[in-house]
Amino acid sequence: MSELNNGNPVLIIGGGHSGVSAALEITEAVDKKVCIVEKKPYLGGRVLQMYKYFPKLCPPFCGFEINTKRIKSSPSDNIKFYVSSVVEEISKEKAGTGYTVKIRQKPQYINDNCTICGECVKECPENRPNDFNYGMDTTKAIYLPNISTFPLKYTVDEEYCKFSSCKKCEDACKYNAIDLNAKESVFELKVSDIIFATGWKPYNLEKLENLGYGKFKNVITNVMMERLAAETGPTNGRILRPSDGKEVNDVAFIQCAGSRNENHLPYCSAVCCMASLKQALYLREKNPSSSPTIFYIDLRTPGRYENFLNKANGDENIKFNKGIVGKISEDRSTGDLMLDVEDMLSGKKIKFRAEMVVLAGGMYPNIKDDLSNIKIGGDIKIDIDENGFIFNEDFDAGIFSAGVAKFPLDVYMSGQSATSAALSVIQRNVKL
């Protein structure tokens, strides 16, 4: 191995699939430290909220299990991570080519003594909306974020915990794992390079007023649909609509909800066609008499994913309509939804009734908003494009990107970009 500058770690912002992949690919290849900063209390990112991955329809926890095993078995102490943490400031180091970053970590009310025995939860009197399930159900204020939580410990939701006026959890814990007086910590780190693996969030679909999200209960987003299908979701994996808990059959999927639209997301979010096909298949499997209809502009299933389209096409109960949904209204007596559709094939305007509507909302890069919360030194330029993606890596500056921070990518391509970013880091730090 060529010798590497390994004084300071690589900062990886974001501990989702891309960030974790980049961290592992670097540390398994060379002797280089990495440090992941993740804003959630756990690693794994948004993909853990998916019921299954396309095109194999396999659970994300499987790959994540391998990755956590890789982290746990990492022989030298090269991977560090800070959960519930954000980067607040990035400045250039005066000497050298690296950066000084300021990190703010929320109070760690639960320490590593936690054994996940669960005694605290039994005593906690407060409920909170469960963000993992997009608020469709609740957990206690002290909670385990997901079934594969890593690091494996409970978390306290500051917004809902009553702290010193309650303290029941603290009293219940036999392992001194809870300290409700814990304070946030702010600290500085010197890092050699930065990988933005900041991922995405669903586009705010309330902005698409004509589609009724936020107004009509049975208009949901594709990410919510993942939770409805998942065993760990609010309905234990039964696809039931929010208004009355009815098992739905006639479900309309509306593609490009916000994407490919200059007033919203001018780009194609690249995953939504595959996601809706996948969700139509969930529905067909779980509700055998269901009949999903997909309203689309173009069906984008590149490469071998074409197989997956063929699979959905092979099910005659899955209908495709090349059409634009102009407006959705609600039938108040039933909770059903009426869609005004411009059918592009016939050129006719049609009405379509659905029991539930799933909006294939696009991916909005987190970094677009996050960057405004980070104080960045005037001499640092982050090449972020008009849509909020960091496509161009800046090799000399040591600023790289992976996953959806870079481009609208699916899980597979995110892994590819993370592996590529890992090589860039090695190249920048190698002593040739």
Next chain:
Amino acid sequence: MDNNVGVYICSGCDIGKSLNVERLVNTAKDSFKPLVCISHEALCGEEGVNLIKKDIEEKSVNKVVIAACSMRAKQDVFNFNPLSIHTERVNIREHVIWISPPNDNNTQLLAEDYIGMGITRAKKSDFPEPLIQDLNKTILVVGGGVTGLNAAINSAKAGYDVVLVEKKSNLGGFPYSKYKKWETEPPFDKNIYIGESLNKLINEVENAKKIKIYKNSKIKSISGAPGKFNVEIEPADESNKAGVINETIGSIVVATGWKPYDAKKLDYLGYGLTPDVLTNVELEELYSDLSGKGKNENFTLKRKSNGESVKSIAFIQCAGSRDEEHLPYCSTVCCMSSLKEAALIRKNNPDANVYIIYKDIRTPGEYENFYRKMQNDEGIFMVKGDVSAVSYDKNNNIIDLKVKNTLFGGDIDLNVEMAVLATGMVPNSGEIACAQDVNNLNVNLTTDNPVSASGASCPPSVPVSTAQVAKSGLLNLTYRQGNEMPDLAYGFPDSNFICFPYESRRTGIYPAGSVRMPMDTVFSVDDAKGAVLKAIQCIEQTSKGMSVHPRSNDTTYPFFDLPRCTQCKRCTEECPFGAIDEDEKGTPKYNPERCRRCGVCMGACPVRIISFKNYSPDIGASMIKSLYIPEEPTDENYRILVFACENDAYPALDILGLNKINLSSNIRVIPVRCLGSINNVWYTDALSKGIDGILLLGCKFGDDYQCHFAKGSELASYRMVNLKETLTRLVLEEERIRQIQLEFSDYMKLPEIVEDFVNKVKSLGPNPYKGF
């Protein structure tokens, strides 16, 4: 080696409230006479861990058995030097008290059995002896196109030596002789000329000190293993009499790219009718000529038939792609490619009308910007529809296209002067061997029953679906399992391709670029870099004696007790990674550097000569033998052995525990590296001991397989054929063994799966061998 076993039983997390821990301690002491056997109320706390550390130091405990929570929890705390301390985690929390009623004799027996199996495994385990080696770290890049050039330069930039082999006389690959425009950076609507950057890259590669280039060359053969590949390079042109050159190589990036789909097979789209029907590749070549190889931006596209300036042209998308008769997949780049060609025509033939006949326009991500720009061009007509017929009106020198299923329902006729077929990409992953060659390749495509040297009859060793299509001509591996990378589908190499894009079935060999899946120049660059990283990682990990993905960092590997080998060849056939070659007699030649430590070979071996230091047929058999099998045939005394895949089924059981959902106390779970590592002796040992039924919980197999050892769970299922024979011989019902394909998130299904199987076994009655 000393076997100083220390048993540490935790009574925390309600273990002490649910089990009689004192009795557990006493039973373990009586049955196994460990050096130390104690309980503690919180082993994972500082006091508990120090207790263990003290015993390690003062009493030389080297086999630490921790009966507490799952091996998936607190791994950072119970972390002792694996080279001198064997740490055995016994899961009496998630797998016992969280899924069984408290203070119940059956729950107690379950915990006792688990502790017994844990101690047995610890006693029988040796310490890993990592195979640390000085290995060659040169990276071989096969193919000098965009992907290969990027792989080469990026390896060099990371400090590694490179050998680059290109069959042509020039580097640059596909775009080299074409008109080089593409979108390479935001906002992706500039139609950038990439010729200069390509030339720059070629120059950089040609002048890089670390890169040795063989042009006009191809690979004659590759033998060996990561860190010690021997690569024979020979002239691509057979008339060239230059000799074969040998290079020692660490790992390999395969960047052999693609070739256009053969347009001759697309005569229904008018190919061959007139020179004015051409493919997108031919159009690119035409542009290259017209522009003086890119020197000139302004040129008029002229008809091939008469040299007149083109006034109307149609692009027929998916010509051969997305078509079960031709290429069933989408070639991904053709939409962008036709759009950029359309833009060029509009620029240089401003009065020309351009029609793009498409099924779906696929311009993912920010490529949408380019599409939007083209849609705003009034001379470009996007026509959704299917071309049903193409004819040529010779008199008027006009091409007539009939288009069906267009928007607004109608069928239309289009008369154009030129038609371009957007033909797709076919991976250059080796040529399918001719039927007569198949016999010469070392690939067993037959299902005839070979007979092992010991005389025992063996059923077919490899299920038909795992036998690979015999290919050759590219890497020419001298591997026992075939000359090229195994295919996943349509000639693309096999990889479990969602979470781990570079999960290659040939360790140390990483395909990149459009040989792996259809992709454009931009993503090929990224892919080249990704593959290089994996190539580097493979040699670095291997030289440290560690496995690569998915058992990264594992220092154990199988040993072959060859004097006892019967040359039955099952291990060499079944290894999902082709790690085992054979000598002429059929004796396995194991290559640890190619091995991924799944244990499939160990499961395959009928004479049990393959074992890991801490995982072996003997260890498994001894664990099974340590189980207490009550003789009285009551419901609660049924014993079901469960082999659970460590990565998915075992955690699924953990999650069930986390949710405190009860599971039958009749089961005894043994985690396995992969279902493929289960040796048949475990079944027969279990059944002859009186185990009533055996349940296998492992990954999904078939087309959408989920096994990260690719074929492990499928092989386990396949070996059942052999097992049925054994069961018949023992006069036992074959229903006593069942395999279930279980996903990580299927934990809620476990109670039903287990109950259903337990009930089935109960309906068969107790195992008649009980008590013998």
